């Protein structure tokens with residue numbers, strides 16, 4: 146706890162704001178990763194390998210700007226490789242810890258873009274009773290971000306998708322009915338997937354899709370992390386040993402099923418399609 150408090154304070158002292166709790170979440174991820182680095186390693190390596198392979202598939206003449214969405218602590222981001230391959234790498238997130246800022250500065254061609262990738266978190270704080278913004282409409286979203294980055298040749302959504310609705314749900318006024326909350330969360334998931342597909346470049350996606358609680362190997366519970374949205378994309382699936390030995394839920398090992406798609410724009414549609 147002390148190490149986490151110090152880490153959080155260090156980021157805040159260097160000017161990192163935390164209006165919606167993203168910095169606090171990154172610090173919690175940092176602490177959990179420290180506790181379970183060996184268990185997390187296969188997942189992180191697999192995500193990095195998929196993203197790097199996808200980036201390397203970009204033709205040599207089309208390696209100007211790479212965009213990483215939800216770059217966080219760079220645990221699942223092959224930043225050295227991306228920095229070597231592309232003229233410029235843009236890391237987009239709501240918060241950056243000092244170590245990430247320092248690494249970006251060292252590499253020289255890495256820029257930080259502090260942005261809310263839902264574009265809606267502030268507006269969701271609307272007074273109770275005010276109509277909620279329609280997540281399916283308005284704003285240019287990811288496509289707008291892509292258009293604002295000249296020479297965008299590659300994008301990587303790095304374990305961000307399932308997190309987008311969580312922060313949004315936190316920001317909602319209390320008392321909103323469950324169906325409306327789920328609808329809004331699902332809308333954000335769909336919007337991100339549609340935004341990736343609309344980018345003018347290959348877009349790699351890594352996301353957890355399902356959480357399972359295991360009791361001595363048997364499934365105790367299963368939760369859909371994408372609020373009923375099926376990405377409808379064919380790709381690699383693997384299991385991330387996220388919180389072993391009862392760390393998150395007493396008596397259970399909590400694992401997440403992860404989907405990795407090298408390029409969501411490459412016609413990677415699986416039989417089920419999008420729902």
Ligand SMILES: C[S@@+](CC[C@H](N)C(=O)[O-])C[C@H]1O[C@@H](n2cnc3c(N)ncnc32)[C@H](O)[C@@H]1O
Nearest residue numbers: 167215216217218219220221238239261262303
């Ligand atoms: C589970 S972490 C991803 C792990 C990260 N790729 C890494 O390697 O450490 C999710 C990341 O998404 C970011 N995030 C969540 N919601 C966001 C939003 N609305 N806009 C921008 N970033 C967001 C969080 O700050 C966090 O860094």
